[in-house]
Amino acid sequence: MYSFIDVNEVQGGNSLPSEAMSINGAYIENEIDGYRTLQVEGRELLESEISEKQVGYSDGSRYRQKRDLARTITVHYQLLASDAEEFREKFNQLCLLLDQEEAQLIFADETDKYYIGTKASIEQPEPGRLNVTGTFSFYCADPYKYAVTEKIAQNNEASVISLTNNGTKSVPVSLKIKMKSDNGYIGLTLGDRFYQIGKPEEVDGVTHEETVLLFDDHLNVDKGWLVNQGITPPVTGERLQNGTVGYVEEYTDEGYVHCTGYGSGNSWHGAAVTKIVPADVNGEYPVNWFSCWRYDLNTAGGSTPGAQIGHNSVTFSDENDNIIVAVVFEDNNASLERSDMVVYIGNTRIWDTKETTKFLLSGRGTGPVVSVEKIGSQITVAFSYAGIRKTFQAVDANAELRKVTWYGAAYKQHKPMTNNLLRALQVKKHNVERYEDIPNYFGMGDEVYIDGEKNEVYINDIYDADMADAGSQPLLLPPGQHTLGIVTSSFAETPEVEVTWRERWI
Numbered sequence: 001m002y003s004f005i006d007v008n009e010v011q012g013g014n015s016l017p018s019e020a021m022s023i024n025g026a027y028i029e030n031e032i033d034g035y036r037t038l039q040v041e042g043r044e045l046l047e048s049e050i051s052e053k054q055v056g057y058s059d060g061s062r063y064r065q066k067r068d069l070a071r072t073i074t075v076h077y078q079l080l081a082s083d084a085e086e087f088r089e090k091f092n093q094l095c096l097l098l099d100q101e102e103a104q105l106i107f108a109d110e111t112d113k114y115y116i117g118t119k120a121s122i123e124q125p126e127p128g129r130l131n132v133t134g135t136f137s138f139y140c141a142d143p144y145k146y147a148v149t150e151k152i153a154q155n156n157e158a159s160v161i162s163l164t165n166n167g168t169k170s171v172p173v174s175l176k177i178k179m180k181s182d183n184g185y186i187g188l189t190l191g192d193r194f195y196q197i198g199k200p201e202e203v204d205g206v207t208h209e210e211t212v213l214l215f216d217d218h219l220n221v222d223k224g225w226l227v228n229q230g231i232t233p234p235v236t237g238e239r240l241q242n243g244t245v246g247y248v249e250e251y252t253d254e255g256y257v258h259c260t261g262y263g264s265g266n267s268w269h270g271a272a273v274t275k276i277v278p279a280d281v282n283g284e285y286p287v288n289w290f291s292c293w294r295y296d297l298n299t300a301g302g303s304t305p306g307a308q309i310g311h312n313s314v315t316f317s318d319e320n321d322n323i324i325v326a327v328v329f330e331d332n333n334a335s336l337e338r339s340d341m342v343v344y345i346g347n348t349r350i351w352d353t354k355e356t357t358k359f360l361l362s363g364r365g366t367g368p369v370v371s372v373e374k375i376g377s378q379i380t381v382a383f384s385y386a387g388i389r390k391t392f393q394a395v396d397a398n399a400e401l402r403k404v405t406w407y408g409a410a411y412k413q414h415k416p417m418t419n420n421l422l423r424a425l426q427v428k429k430h431n432v433e434r435y436e437d438i439p440n441y442f443g444m445g446d447e448v449y450i451d452g453e454k455n456e457v458y459i460n461d462i463y464d465a466d467m468a469d470a471g472s473q474p475l476l477l478p479p480g481q482h483t484l485g486i487v488t489s490s491f492a493e494t495p496e497v498e499v500t501w502r503e504r505w506i
Contacts (some may be wrong), residue, residue, distance in 0.1 A: 022106040034080035042073035144504040167503035172452030180493040183442040187487035196469035204491035216426035220255025230272035230405030231317040233326035243271030258421035262410040270409030285400040286429040292371040293425035294363030302418030310417030311409040318399040346395040
């Protein structure tokens with residue numbers, strides 16, 4: 001089928017025939033004086049090839065699919081010249097214009113659409129004539145005609161985009177995606193097709209609990225411990241904090257804090273230093289915790305060792321100055337070197353062992369001598385000698401540790417201990433929540449481009465098809481109005497998405 005036109009017919013007031021053909025933006029009539037399109041064949045409805053399957057001896061066959069065949073567009077033209085030389089020049093110029101591959105072909109009666117064709121043939125003109133008619137043809141392997149202008153749609157922060165195809169055939173869509181946050185994957189749905197890039201199983205991060213060191217003070221120098229403002233265990237009714245303290249550095253990062261003066265009193269009297277326990281990175285104070293320390297309580301280097309008496313204790317207390325646990329070492333024997341170890345839970349003396357020589361020691365340069373750990377309602381006290389390890393029930397399982405006090409004291413007018421000091425003490429907090437950010441496949445600002453025509457993926461301008469899900473299919477937009485869905489990791493912001501497509505017709 002082909003149509004006949006009046007060679008004098010014009011479109012829109014210009015001098016072009018209605019079916020004048022533009023090749024890559026140039027109308028032949030405007031390029032060659034004396035050339036005129038007469039008629040065009042091949043722009044009509046396409047033929048289809050039907051695929052079927054014969055089943056046994058059943059009647060007829062079963063339909064499988066159809067496909068549109070390639071088309072050939074044939075142009076009938078007229079070429080006028082005044083002499084043979086001019087004719088040859090014009091014909092050569094025509095051949096040059098036609099010698100194109102995958103050229104964009106537009107016709108004057110439908111300037112908003114184009115075909116894609118490659119020159120297939122050109123009829124040789126009749127020799128010796130200056131007014132000739134002939135034909136040439138373009139083979140369109142892609143048989144459809146396309147809109148000159150692409151359509152564009154954006155999501156404007158929404159997770160869906162409405163797309164309209166006014167053509168008569170489904171068309172592939174291309175997408176530009178810009179991440180607004182970290183994201184594990186991007187999923188796209190259109191009709192019965194989906195496209196997925198990245199790792200859906202990714203999480204933004206994980207939260208876990210760990211034990212962290214709140215402080216580890218080696219008391220060769222003042223580490224900000226408060227003097228005589230502490231909580232002491234109720235070993236006697238009166239426990240005065242009226243002494244003085246000093247810091248001694250024996251060598252790098254080793255030394256002690258000790259009483260430089262014990263003051264006076266009718267019972268225990270001496271000096272205390274108190275550490276205010278810091279909060280963790282989340283602003284929370286220890287409920288479950290571990291502490292260990294080294295101390296000296298001995299008579300080494302002093303005279304009349306059997307007559308020396310001393311008190312050395314560490315007390316852990318809450319925000320209301322209530323005792324959580326206190327560990328006491330004392331020599332209460334005024335005639336012999338003997339030592340006691342006592343544990344207080346709250347204000348209750350819960351456990352002791354007396355009159356030994358095992359707790360008069362030096363903690364210089366050794367590992368932890370004493371440790372206390374609280375987990376829930378369970379408090380465990382351990383001492384370095386003979387594997388002493390005792391477990392007790394806390395008065396308040398939810399008490400927060402706020403203060404740690406060391407107290408060194410003398411008793412009445414008795415001769416004080418020669419060495420009564422604290423060397424080092426640390427506190428660790430259990431169950432500190434830490435968030436670990438996991439680097440995701442996509443970071444904020446990453447850009448993804450999906451070329452719908454070629455089914456290619458580019459991430460930050462680098463070709464990367466490996467991360468496309470194996471089941472992904474190129475997205476096709478059927479005729480009519482449809483919705484593109486956008487899916488991301490649950491923790492991610494919806495990215496910026498721009499969709500482009502070019503409508504096409506049979």
